[in-house]
Amino acid sequence: MKTPHEITAELNQFYGSATLYKHWLGLNYTDGIQYLAQEANCYWLLDAIASHQTNQFLSNPKLREFQIWHLQVQDNSDVKSAVGSLPTASFTF
Secondary structure, three states: OOOHHHHHHHHOOOOOOOOOEEOOOOOEEOHHHHHHHHHOOOHHHHHHHHHOOOHHHHOOHHHHHOOEEEEEEEOOOEEEEEEEEEOOEEEEO
């Protein structure tokens, strides 16, 4: 298993994506997210983000196409909060 430092360093190589992956809940994600999910064994995170794709957020065309998620982790184990955003919109779970 790779260390968090190694995974973070390797994530820097991803810019854009040649392939889009489709989550079973309909969310599309990039090569970098696929790499993170595999290496950090965090497919649960994709499930959590996909489950928060409600009509309220998907009615915004910009959020349908692109989202940035910022996670705050507490005690190296629990996601305390997550915020998905664009410059003009944000949401929290």
